[in-house]
Amino acid sequence: xxxxxxxxxxxxxxxxxxxxxxxxxxxxxxxxxxxREALDQLGPRLADILGPPPGLHVxxxxxxxxDQLALVEALRDRLAEVVGSARALRDxxxxxxxxxVESALLAALGGSGLRELIRTPEELAGVLEWVYxxxxxxxxxxxxxxxxRRLFQTGEELALVLRAMDRGCQAALIEQLGWxxxxxxxxxxxxxxxxxRALPADLSRRxxxxxxxxxxxxxxxxxxxxxxxxxxxxxxELAYLNSRWxxxxxxx
Amino acid sequence: MPxxxxxxxxxxxxxxxxxxxxxxxxxxxxxxxxxxxxxxQQTPGGEALxxxxxxxxxxxxxxxxxxxxxMWDEHDREPPDYYLANDSRCYYYVGTDVxxxxxxxxxxxxxxxxxxxxxxxxxxxxxxxLRDVQRAYDAYPDVWAGIGEILLRHDDLTxxxxxxxxxANHRALWPVFEFATERDLPVLLHQNVTSVSKxxxxxxxxxxxxxxxxxxxxxxxxxxxxxxRRVNVPxxxxxxxxxxxxxxxxxxxxxxxxxxEIICPGGVPRDEWLALTEEYSAxxxxxxxLVTRFERLGPELQRYDVFLDQLSETARANVCWKTAERVYxxxxxxxxxxxxxx
Numbered sequence: 114x115x116x117x118x119x120x121x122x123x124x125x126x127x128x129x130x131x132x133x134x135x136x137x138x139x140x141x142x143x144x145x146x147x148x149r150e151a152l153d154q155l156g157p158r159l160a161d162i163l164g165p166p167p168g169l170h171v172x173x174x175x176x177x178x179x180d181q182l183a184l185v186e187a188l189r190d191r192l193a194e195v196v197g198s199a200r201a202l203r204d205x206x207x208x209x210x211x212x213x214v215e216s217a218l219l220a221a222l223g224g225s226g227l228r229e230l231i232r233t234p235e236e237l238a239g240v241l242e243w244v245y246x247x248x249x250x251x252x253x254x255x256x257x258x259x260x261x262r263r264l265f266q267t268g269e270e271l272a273l274v275l276r277a278m279d280r281g282c283q284a285a286l287i288e289q290l291g292w293x294x295x296x297x298x299x300x301x302x303x304x305x306x307x308x309x310r311a312l313p314a315d316l317s318r319r320x321x322x323x324x325x326x327x328x329x330x331x332x333x334x335x336x337x338x339x340x341x342x343x344x345x346x347x348x349x350e351l352a353y354l355n356s357r358w359x360x361x362x363x364x365x
Numbered sequence: 366m367p368x369x370x371x372x373x374x375x376x377x378x379x380x381x382x383x384x385x386x387x388x389x390x391x392x393x394x395x396x397x398x399x400x401x402x403x404x405x406q407q408t409p410g411g412e413a414l415x416x417x418x419x420x421x422x423x424x425x426x427x428x429x430x431x432x433x434x435x436m437w438d439e440h441d442r443e444p445p446d447y448y449l450a451n452d453s454r455c456y457y458y459v460g461t462d463v464x465x466x467x468x469x470x471x472x473x474x475x476x477x478x479x480x481x482x483x484x485x486x487x488x489x490x491x492x493x494x495l496r497d498v499q500r501a502y503d504a505y506p507d508v509w510a511g512i513g514e515i516l517l518r519h520d521d522l523t524x525x526x527x528x529x530x531x532x533a534n535h536r537a538l539w540p541v542f543e544f545a546t547e548r549d550l551p552v553l554l555h556q557n558v559t560s561v562s563k564x565x566x567x568x569x570x571x572x573x574x575x576x577x578x579x580x581x582x583x584x585x586x587x588x589x590x591x592x593x594r595r596v597n598v599p600x601x602x603x604x605x606x607x608x609x610x611x612x613x614x615x616x617x618x619x620x621x622x623x624x625x626e627i628i629c630p631g632g633v634p635r636d637e638w639l640a641l642t643e644e645y646s647a648x649x650x651x652x653x654x655l656v657t658r659f660e661r662l663g664p665e666l667q668r669y670d671v672f673l674d675q676l677s678e679t680a681r682a683n684v685c686w687k688t689a690e691r692v693y694x695x696x697x698x699x700x701x702x703x704x705x706x707x
Contacts, residue, residue, distance in 0.1 A: 121384070122384075123384055124383060126383055126385050128384040134658065134660045135660045138661055138663075138664065139384060139387065141374075141664070142382050142386040142387060142663075143382035144379075144380050145382075146381075146382060147382070
């Protein structure tokens, strides 16, 4: 970048733009009439101007949705670099008010961009917390089943992500992981409680049904474990689990 | 300070825009009110400041940090970026003066000569306040041109800050005012004239007047004429006129929302404020009151042009630079650049 910044010329006046904050002020003094014109002019230099977080966030906040889409498209090849981190992606998604912009952002990042940014279940949950509707599924689809299978180590981690999702998409995540893998993430009564309560009743029941009697006996070892589960499971789930557990312990 | 009431912070669809506003006021001026450190005690640095001043036609600037730092509470997931960003509290932060002084010292001499740095990193409700003022003054004797902006009555900020409510007549400040008087240092005060819910009369004005009365030789500057968000009273210009008449060493700065809400509402200068400014131009200076965000200097100061255009040449020169130069230029950090070079 030239030391004084890249030139932006509108109406015969030229300003030198070096940072995201300078770009926003330039757009402000133009009263929002020339946002697209400015973005088009700066085009390939936008990634350098926006720089690290929160540059993209600062500029996106100043734009109308149609211009937000144009900026995302203009940054496409360097979008992951400009977004910078999962935390910054979460903050950006939190500030966006239109699903079509969120969807375009996820699409432009693509699987490789999202995998570059998201490294932990906590980060994935942070991102999914701020997307709605079909965007949950879109993000998971882009991340891919292989990545997701490697991402989770415990039932608590999976529950964290499930809670951040639309209910309608939760089954799709578990299908992507496979029910065996999802059930295998549960190490103890705490994992089981968190996971059961992150799911709607039908999926929770399906999860419980996935365990053999012996597996259930191994997960719920004593009265203290039952005490814990009573805080999380509803009456039907407890009755079902109790019957399975009794069957298992009597058989032993 | 960032504020929804300032026209430069909101777009006005339908009004024509121009990048020319980034070049600042058409009149060279001294920005007499500029925070170079923000509420989380970060600064973009001296080079960024000088670059922004050059772009915005600002010859010199009266700069200072912020005496309070916003906490990032353990329970807040996101760090705050402003004192109103969340409910966490603010605490007095002595280190702000070190940030400012080191920033100034890092600049070449010709840039330093363009800055009037003030020290403000002390708790104005602590009777040890003078200790911290003295230490900062002694540690950087070549830097300081005065004291301020001391944040006293400040609506939400007062409510969010730990400790007693700071006020202009707090006895902890008496030694600080004496110190300033002995060294002929100007003292920039932020003291709301009233509280948020008392808009029919200025309930805190007497606190300011007590300090003005008891320190008649101290060179006080009342920041943005004592206004703040949601703070207003009737007869504002008469009140300011009376203060200026009553206290001959008092100076006021026009900055922040006093301009947009009182002096020039809707972009139209009020006749009574033009008259008051003509009469007292030698005791009025102009400031942006930006908290860092130097890239906004140009439009922030350009918005004053509509008012400055209607002043006489003499009054305009006073308001734009002569008053600030006279008030702040006497201190140790004062510049030596001739006014004609601005």
